[in-house]
Amino acid sequence: MKPGWEAVIGLETHVELNTKSKMFCSCPADIPDEPNTACCPVCLALPGALPVPNEKAIEGIVKIGLALNCEINQSSLFYRKNYFYPDLPKNYQISQYTFPVCEHGSVPVDVGDESVTVGITRVHMEEDTGKSTHVGEGGGRIHDADHTLLDFNRAGVPLVEIVTEPDIRSPEEARAYGAELQRIVLALGVSDAKLETGSMRFDANVSVRRIGDETLGTRSETKNVNSLRSLQRAVAYEIERQIQVLESGGSIHQETRHWNEDSGETTSMRTKEESEDYRYFQDPDLLPLDVSPEWRNAIASTIPELPAVQRARYVASGVDAKTAELLADTAALSSLFEEAVEAGAPGRAVGIWLTGDVVGHVRRDDGDLDAISLTAAHLVELASMVDGGKLSSSAAKEVLLAAVEGEGSPSEIAAARDLIQVSDSGAIEAAVDAVLAENQDAVEKIMAGDAKPIGFLMGQVMREMGGKADPNVVRELLHAKTNP
Amino acid sequence: MTDLADLTIAEAGHGLRKGDFTSVDLLDAVDRRAAVTEAHLHAFLTMDHDGARAAAEAADAALAAGNDLGPLHGIPVALKDNMCTIGVDTTASSQILAGWKPPYDATVTARLKDAGAVIVGKTNLDEFAMGSSTENSAFGTTRNPWNTDTVPGGSSGGSAAAVAVGSAFGAFGSDTGGSIRQPAALTGTVGVKPTYGLVSRYGLIAFASSLDQIGPFARTVDDAAVLLEAVAGWDRRDATSINGPVPDLRGGLEEGVAGLRVGIVTELSGDGIDPQVLAATKGIADKLSDAGAEVIEVSVPASEFALSAYYLIAPAECSANLARFDGVRYGHRTTVEGTTEDMMSHSRAEGFGPEVIRRILLGTYALSAGYYDAFYGQAQKVRTLVRNDFAAAYERADVLISPTSPTTAFKVGERAADPIAMYYSDVCTVASNLSGDPAMSVPIGLDSGGLPIGFQVMAPALGEEMMFRVAAEVERLAGFEDRASLATSDVVVPS
Ligand SMILES: [Zn+2]
Numbered sequence: 004m005k006p007g008w009e010a011v012i013g014l015e016t017h018v019e020l021n022t023k024s025k026m027f028c029s030c031p032a033d034i035p036d037e038p039n040t041a042c043c044p045v046c047l048a049l050p051g052a053l054p055v056p057n058e059k060a061i062e063g064i065v066k067i068g069l070a071l072n073c074e075i076n077q078s079s080l081f082y083r084k085n086y087f088y089p090d091l092p093k094n095y096q097i098s099q100y101t102f103p104v105c106e107h108g109s110v111p112v113d114v115g116d117e118s119v120t121v122g123i124t125r126v127h128m129e130e131d132t133g134k135s136t137h138v139g140e141g142g143g144r145i146h147d148a149d150h151t152l153l154d155f156n157r158a159g160v161p162l163v164e165i166v167t168e169p170d171i172r173s174p175e176e177a178r179a180y181g182a183e184l185q186r187i188v189l190a191l192g193v194s195d196a197k198l199e200t201g202s203m204r205f206d207a208n209v210s211v212r213r214i215g216d217e218t219l220g221t222r223s224e225t226k227n228v229n230s231l232r233s234l235q236r237a238v239a240y241e242i243e244r245q246i247q248v249l250e251s252g253g254s255i256h257q258e259t260r261h262w263n264e265d266s267g268e269t270t271s272m273r274t275k276e277e278s279e280d281y282r283y284f285q286d287p288d289l290l291p292l293d294v295s296p297e298w299r300n301a302i303a304s305t306i307p308e309l310p311a312v313q314r315a316r317y318v319a320s321g322v323d324a325k326t327a328e329l330l331a332d333t334a335a336l337s338s339l340f341e342e343a344v345e346a347g348a349p350g351r352a353v354g355i356w357l358t359g360d361v362v363g364h365v366r367r368d369d370g371d372l373d374a375i376s377l378t379a380a381h382l383v384e385l386a387s388m389v390d391g392g393k394l395s396s397s398a399a400k401e402v403l404l405a406a407v408e409g410e411g412s413p414s415e416i417a418a419a420r421d422l423i424q425v426s427d428s429g430a431i432e433a434a435v436d437a438v439l440a441e442n443q444d445a446v447e448k449i450m451a452g453d454a455k456p457i458g459f460l461m462g463q464v465m466r467e468m469g470g471k472a473d474p475n476v477v478r479e480l481l482h483a484k485t486n487p
Numbered sequence: 488m489t490d491l492a493d494l495t496i497a498e499a500g501h502g503l504r505k506g507d508f509t510s511v512d513l514l515d516a517v518d519r520r521a522a523v524t525e526a527h528l529h530a531f532l533t534m535d536h537d538g539a540r541a542a543a544e545a546a547d548a549a550l551a552a553g554n555d556l557g558p559l560h561g562i563p564v565a566l567k568d569n570m571c572t573i574g575v576d577t578t579a580s581s582q583i584l585a586g587w588k589p590p591y592d593a594t595v596t597a598r599l600k601d602a603g604a605v606i607v608g609k610t611n612l613d614e615f616a617m618g619s620s621t622e623n624s625a626f627g628t629t630r631n632p633w634n635t636d637t638v639p640g641g642s643s644g645g646s647a648a649a650v651a652v653g654s655a656f657g658a659f660g661s662d663t664g665g666s667i668r669q670p671a672a673l674t675g676t677v678g679v680k681p682t683y684g685l686v687s688r689y690g691l692i693a694f695a696s697s698l699d700q701i702g703p704f705a706r707t708v709d710d711a712a713v714l715l716e717a718v719a720g721w722d723r724r725d726a727t728s729i730n731g732p733v734p735d736l737r738g739g740l741e742e743g744v745a746g747l748r749v750g751i752v753t754e755l756s757g758d759g760i761d762p763q764v765l766a767a768t769k770g771i772a773d774k775l776s777d778a779g780a781e782v783i784e785v786s787v788p789a790s791e792f793a794l795s796a797y798y799l800i801a802p803a804e805c806s807a808n809l810a811r812f813d814g815v816r817y818g819h820r821t822t823v824e825g826t827t828e829d830m831m832s833h834s835r836a837e838g839f840g841p842e843v844i845r846r847i848l849l850g851t852y853a854l855s856a857g858y859y860d861a862f863y864g865q866a867q868k869v870r871t872l873v874r875n876d877f878a879a880a881y882e883r884a885d886v887l888i889s890p891t892s893p894t895t896a897f898k899v900g901e902r903a904a905d906p907i908a909m910y911y912s913d914v915c916t917v918a919s920n921l922s923g924d925p926a927m928s929v930p931i932g933l934d935s936g937g938l939p940i941g942f943q944v945m946a947p948a949l950g951e952e953m954m955f956r957v958a959a960e961v962e963r964l965a966g967f968e969d970r971a972s973l974a975t976s977d978v979v980v981p982s
Pocket of ligand 1: 025030041043046
């Protein structure tokens with residue numbers, strides 16, 4: 004960021020819940036491809052149809068709220084948010100306004116080596132809209148479309164909106180918050196949280212001000228951000244754009260902007276002045292939503308270990324923060340890691356093997372981490388072979404990758420590939436004695452204080468042993484026997 | 488011999504089980520009645536002849552096979568045309584829904600079918616139930632069988648007229664501010680608005696969701712009890728329906744009023760009420776006292792503001808409820824070319840009638856930023872006051888009484904040009920919708936012009952058993968057994 008300037012960023016995140024049925028009817032929430040096949044009188048807003056809240060969705064939002072350290076309102080209210088749009092069947096969206104299900108939370112986020120806390124203003128429940136497809140000359144833009152096709156399969160899918168305080172200060176923090184939120188939602192199992200399919204979507208509110216200014220600058224809201232990387236890029240673009248506008252004497256309009264992935268720019272969609280008055284009022288079709296302390300506690304008891312706690316546990320078992328994050332973010336690796344460490348393998352070595360060697364190997368071949376043959380038992384055995392001096396560190400990596408490919412257990416692979424080191428000091432000592440006997444001149448030099456020939460003697464012993472002696476044992480013996 | 492169409496539901500049920508006649512005979516009787524009266528009344532928008540015949544035949548077969556579905560088995564009834572009936576036109580009397588056939592049954596429809604009732608057709612109403620005269624229908628005005636120059640009241644005027652004239656043994660309407668009770672009063676029928684939540688609203692085309700409630704029209708209090716019991720009770724499809732036992736409405740009908748505290752509502756018994764209506768109401772109050780009730784005056788101060796609050800809350804809710812009629816998924820779609828927005832706004836402008844548009848505009852305004860607090864917010868506060876005042880009144884009285892309508896039936900066209908005068912028709916009825924409490928109208932006599940007068944009995948929430956007990960006594964004390972001349976004069980209709 005340009006010196007002298009500060010960015011103030013708040014994020015609104017929509018998360019589609021993966022409940023069996025929709026928010027207010029019994030249609031499947033798992034959207035079929037064939038348009039308009041998961042619809043009923045309620046989600047099509049036929050005359051006379053009424054909404055009935057889905058309890059599982061309420062459990063989902065309470066889980067999210069609890070994981071984000073929110074207060075859960077015992078009684079919360081549904082509102083109607085009124086606006087006309089063809090893919091909104093009732094022409095109002097059932098949402099929340101005052102008294103959302105969850106309020107006043109916070110989430111710690113790691114950015115590089117620092118940790119920042121992002122405040123959560125509210126987490127509220129609403130329903131998704133249908134999908135419009137604009138067909139015609141205009142390349143998908145509504146104004147140039149020849150006609151519009153509507154698919155109401157998504158209409159009424161439960162949607163949770165998570166709104167942060169304007170606590171975020173950089174594109175990196177925005178991305179880190181987005182990533183942490185995605186991890187939490189995935190860990191809770193309440194959504195597949197896929198940015199690319201839109202089951203998780205970010206809107207970024209960005210403003211800038213000169214450092215030292217007390218008042219907030221005018222903000223823009225950027226939509227259509229569909230990856231963590233583009234979240235970071237879009238926020239960075241907006242910050243730079245706004246600084247440039249202000250420095251050249253212009254002013255920022257409060258407006259909605261559209262992130263364009265290809266051009267790497269945001270463009271204006273509409274200004275807020277023209278936008279609608281949503282005329283929120285409490286939905287008379289729905290009673291206040293009660294989350295009793297008993298229900299809240301029952302839901303709380305189902306919340307699994309959260310990613311931050313998981314990472315801290317990994318760090319405690321010997322890996323660094325970055326490795327812990329990589330392990331925790333990949334279910335296939337974290338389960339191998341946890342099982343191996345549980346069985347006594349050293350965390351540090353196993354962490355490096357998994358996140359470095361295994362990931363590198365599988366990615367190189369475009370493979371699938373979930374499909375590898377490596378087991379936790381393999382890791383335990385491999386670690387103990389290294390520890391016992393039976394494998395050199397380079398041989399261990401060779402064995403590891405062979406195990407990934409399904410060639411068998413580490414001991415089988417090491418034997419088959421003839422990689423076992425001799426660390427039996429009796430055999431090694433005989434070879435050392437033989438080499439020393441043949442190289443008396445080198446021995447004398449060493450005993451006179453010149454350490455250089457040690458390397459030569461090491462090489463001779465290793466050759467004698469066919470390369471399979473534990474170098475540490477050899478070195479120790481040579482030192483002992485040439486010590487004056 | 489009595490025409491079968493003039494039997495009560497209880498009498499018809501008795502005859503069916505004795506084998507004196509069949510359900511098909513009952514259907515033929517009401518069909519004959521409709522055939523001679525409909526040209527003058529226009530109570531129905533749709534007669535489902537085929538569906539009704541099949542249902543009557545099925546009812547007869549079931550009864551013959553010993554499968555008795557209860558007191559509505561084989562009884563022809565009508566539904567206001569804002570309740571969904573699978574495959575049968577359901578229009579809410581609006582051009583915007585002309586020809587729309589629902590793919591599903593309202594819960595009330597389904598429960599009536601399960602109870603063996605024969606649904607004869609769909610009755611006229613003010614468009615989307617917005618009105619008090621059934622003149623606001625896109626498909627023509629319904630007339631009052633007592634005098635076809637007058638209105639039957641509204642918005643459920645079609646159901647009221649059909650029951651009054653004998654084209655159905657009973658009917659269902661919806662009551663948002665008096666839309667069952669006021670037409671019942673104007674047509675000499677019994678009309679009931681149950682406690683909010685007692686009858687499922689699923690499949691009722693919403694006007695104002697927090698006020699709408701479905702209830703029956705009948706010729707007697709006992710028939711009304713039979714009809715209401717058949718449809719009452721929790722429905723998982725309506726989140727506002729009450730999960731509790733269905734009241735036993737018929738059990739207490741003979742118990743009388745001795746020892747009960749009956750409160751005359753001061754605010755609804757003076758200015759603005761027609762003197763003949765007031766006199767008739769006081770006359771029944773005196774008789775209740777003679778019958779052993781303790782009749783007292785009870786004030787419900789906030790009821791004076793109820794009408795104003797009602798005409799903000801109902802339009803506000805309707806402005807959102809009617810947003811779904813946009814020409815996109817069903818109903819009228821404009822032929823005007825343009826953007827999607829143009830399509831939606833033209834479809835709505837063409838499809839809705841003037842009163843509906845007036846209320847959508849009022850409601851949109853009342854909810855707008857900058858006006859919400861002064862209008863909608865303030866009206867909600869009045870609503871709370873009305874609830875509190877009623878609760879206080881029911882500390883002193885077991886039931887409250889008042890006239891149902893400030894006047895008897897008025898002339899067609901008389902109030903059509905003056906919305907405020909029309910809105911005043913609901914002055915005695917709206918408070919119960921705001922409070923959510925039950926209320927019903929019982930006919931007690933005729934005015935000097937030969938038009939029926941209705942008497943309102945109100946009770947606290949879920950106090951239907953007490954309300955029906957008092958209503959039954961009112962019915963006995965009034966001894967009102969007159970019938971609309973149109974029903975008995977073999978169609979000699981003046982005008
Ligand atoms: Zn549905």
